[in-house]
Amino acid sequence: MGHWKTYHPAKKIVMIIGGIIAGIGIVALIGFVIMWLWNGLMPKLFGLTVITYWQGVGLALLGRLLFGGIGGGNGDSGSKHKKRQKMSHCESAYEADWEKYDKWWEAEGKASFEKYDTNEDPDVEVVEVEEK
Secondary structure, eight states: OOOGGGSOHHHHHHHHHHHHHHHHHHHHHHHHHHHHHHHHHHHHHHOOOOOOHHHHHHHHHHHIIIIIOSSSSOOOTTHHHHHHHHHHHHHHHHHHHHHHHHHHIIIIIHHHHHHHHTTOOTTOOOOOOOOO
16 A cells, blocks of 8 residues: 555545445444354353344443553554664664673673582582482
C-alpha cells in the first residue's frame, strides 16, 4: 500500500466505504460468534441464561473496553518508523553493553568463574549431602 496522500480521491472514497462495510461485517461476525459460544457453553456449564445477538455485541464491546482499550492505534502514520528507530537505538545500546561484557569477561570474569567453578575460593564452603 502506498501513502494515503498519493491516492486518487475516488479511490479514497472506495477505501473508506469498503472499510466501513468490513468493520460492520466484523462486528456482526464477532457478535454472532460470542452469542453462539455463550449460548453453547454458559447455560450448560453455569446455568446462565441465553443471550441475544445484541447482548453478544455488547459483551464484545465490553471486553474490548476492559481488556483492549479503544481504537486500533494512535493514528500516527510515522509511528512504525519511530518504533523502528527506537528499536535500532535499543539494539545498538544492547550491542555496546555486550562489547563491555566481553571485555570484562576476558579481563576478569572468566578467571573468577573458573576459580568459583573449581572451588578454589576459600570463602565458599562445600557441603556434601549423603544419599540414603
